[in-house]
Amino acid sequence: MLAAVQKNATRGDPRSVVKAIDQFCRQKEWAMNVGDEKGCILDSVVTEVNPATVLELGTYCGYSTVRIASLLPSNAKLITLEFNPDYAAIACQVIAWAGLEDKVQLVEGASGDWIPKMKEKFGIETFDLVFLDHWKDRYLPDTKLMEECGLLRKGSILLADNVICPGTPDYLEYIRNSPRYKSQYFKSHLEYTKVEDGLEKSVFLG
Numbered sequence: 001m002l003a004a005v006q007k008n009a010t011r012g013d014p015r016s017v018v019k020a021i022d023q024f025c026r027q028k029e030w031a032m033n034v035g036d037e038k039g040c041i042l043d044s045v046v047t048e049v050n051p052a053t054v055l056e057l058g059t060y061c062g063y064s065t066v067r068i069a070s071l072l073p074s075n076a077k078l079i080t081l082e083f084n085p086d087y088a089a090i091a092c093q094v095i096a097w098a099g100l101e102d103k104v105q106l107v108e109g110a111s112g113d114w115i116p117k118m119k120e121k122f123g124i125e126t127f128d129l130v131f132l133d134h135w136k137d138r139y140l141p142d143t144k145l146m147e148e149c150g151l152l153r154k155g156s157i158l159l160a161d162n163v164i165c166p167g168t169p170d171y172l173e174y175i176r177n178s179p180r181y182k183s184q185y186f187k188s189h190l191e192y193t194k195v196e197d198g199l200e201k202s203v204f205l206g
């Protein structure tokens with residue numbers, strides 16, 4: 001995938017990086033990037049929220065990191081957590097190829113360890129937007145952890161990938177029944193396939 005980016009994408013051009021990855025995943029080898037169809041929904045939420053602070057859980061190869069960072073205002077900060085060193089190394093190079101290193105802080109580590117340190121390590125008070133795309137059974141515990149650490153404010157947006165496929169049943173049940181969130185489901189398809197999947201957008205009500 002990285003070779004395809006370096007071969008087919010223009011340095012400093014995030015859209016060409018996104019296009020190169022999508023082309024590679026359609027033609028050569030499927031990969032679990034959020035993909036272009038759900039990616040357009042992601043783009044519209046990022047544009048609507050226009051966040052100053054963003055947290056991404058599960059960088060993987062940096063595809064959604066590039067999509068989000070390319071839409072952020074100049075002073076905005078995107079912190080992305082990835083605990084697999086191999087994926088982190090690839091993502092780092094993909095983000096650099098897109099020329100977005102100044103907007104992205106890629107942290108190699110586990111969400112459970114780093115969420116409690118966001119204030120002291122990065123001077124983050126609260127996140128305007130959180131994109132959840134890591135292990136599906138960690139969406140709920142990490143959301144509760146973010147609440148406990150005071151990282152969500154009235155109006156913070158959580159956007160969760162794969163709420164249908166592979167599915168995040170305990171997260172959906174919690175977020176849709178909690179009086180502290182207002183949720184909306186965006187129906188779409190699993191990346192590069194016709195299988196149903198979707199994104200759940202939830203507003204923290206404080």
Ligand SMILES: CCNc1ncnc2c1ncn2[C@@H]1O[C@H](/C=C/CNC(=O)c2cc(-c3ccc(F)cc3)cc(O)c2O)[C@@H](O)[C@H]1O
Pocket residue numbers: 032033034057058059060061081082083084087109110111112133134135136138161162165166190191
């Ligand atoms: C321990 C929890 N904390 C974590 N902290 C930091 N990084 C984490 C964490 N968990 C996982 N990660 C990283 O996030 C990524 C994991 C993503 C998990 N995603 C999926 O399983 C997934 C899976 C599918 C999928 C769908 C249908 C299939 F047939 C096969 C796969 C589609 C998707 O869009 C997916 O996002 C990896 O890079 C992993 O190293």
Ligand SMILES: [Mg+2]
Pocket residue numbers: 032033034133161162
């Ligand atoms: Mg995903």
